[in-house]
Amino acid sequence: MTISDKPLLPDDPSDAQGTDKSNPMPEREAQSNSAGASTDAPSISLTPLEHAEAWLALYLDAALSAEEYRWTQSHLGRFEAAAYLASRGRLDDAHRNAIVATFEAARAREQAIAKLFAGLSGEVKRRNLPPWLDNGLSYGDPDGALTSAILRAGEQCGVQGLDAWWTGIGDELLKAVDSGALQGMAVALWCFNVARSDSAVQLPSICAAVEAIARPRLNISPTEQVWPWITETGEFDAARFAFYKFASVRCHWKSGFGDDAEDFELLIDSQSPEGYWKDGDQASHLVTAATVLLLCSWRPPGWEDSVVRAIEWLSKQNSDGSWNDEDNLDPGFRTAMVACTIRVARNALVTKARTLPNWDGDWLTYDGVELYQPDGRAKNRIKVLEAFQEEGWPTSILDPLEPDPTGNRRRQTVEDLNSKQDVLRFYCPGNKEKICWEER
16 A cells, blocks of 8 residues: 555644644744734644645655665655654654664764774774765765755654764865865755754854855955855846855854845745745745745744745645655655645744743643643642743743653653643653643
8 A cells, every 4th residue: 555545644633723843943932921812913724734744654654664764865755754753743663763773773883983993003084974975965965955854853863962973064064165066056955954953053063164155255356246146147046045044044143144135025026926936947845945944034024924925835735645746856855844844934923923821830821711720749740830931931841850861751741731631732842852832
């Protein structure tokens, strides 16, 4: 039975107001904890997301029974889908264990090689890069999508110690651009893809690489500088701009980035009446998704209308819940990418109008309704509610409970909070270090 032959899971009404844990950039949290909130913000139906997550789960089940997970371009969609579902707390243990096993096997090989070199005379200097990039970035991963998907999947599945690889990638990215091994759109895509990782954008080597690469280059005249999203004919390339600008915003590079107002106007002018952006002459899910992610992070004046139009176009998926037409992107990659983008956009559009829960030390309330009154014995539940209240109810907080290597204490506390009321959903995302909430 193929994926398309399998029946879809029914729509989950409990997720009808879900917020985005797959968000590749930190959400701007609401500044107040008002029980009343405006309802005039743009809204987006989550039905396409329910279908997409159901399709992705079936897609991964078929993949696991075939070849599991391997660090090759043919498995790009599997890692992207796994990263997305894990970030939503919906990746099952079989897939999580398979992904963790790939990293454990790689580390075992690295240790064996290090042991071999230790027995040789002389010092052998090795690049600190993941195995699929041993022959260089342009050869192992032409646009950075595979690297980003694999490492983000590892991060979401709780794999530790990936900073060394990200640091090596940042260093190698600069070298590849300076040597000409990576050029044009490939450079813009590498910047975009590495910036999708929350871990990567915290590292100096990644931020330094993005800042150095996104700076203007000298033109024919020694005094004339041209930004890298301007084509050889002097035209504004919206796709390259979206990729570079997203990476720069994510890496917190605020200074010297051209004329924001003029660039925003050019970006909006390049949006089609139907809501999409093009890759060359063709409507592109990838470029449209990247531009939406940029606008939701950048938030220049007037960004909302453009995002709503783009999401209306992106939401036109196949009847089985996937997106897999018009170009050669893996359907698993495209479906996870678009689903992530829709969630980010929905979350960004409703952030200012959100109703936030309230914990007064006695009752947990939401929209003026009393939901749950724990007794004094529910110490862990109270501790979680206190932490959320203290931080102003962001969508996620670091686990405030006593350290527990098994994670059982966190999971049990979340299950208890969910069993005591049916309005809010608490859950643990894939990285196992946070507790999240959303409206059911």
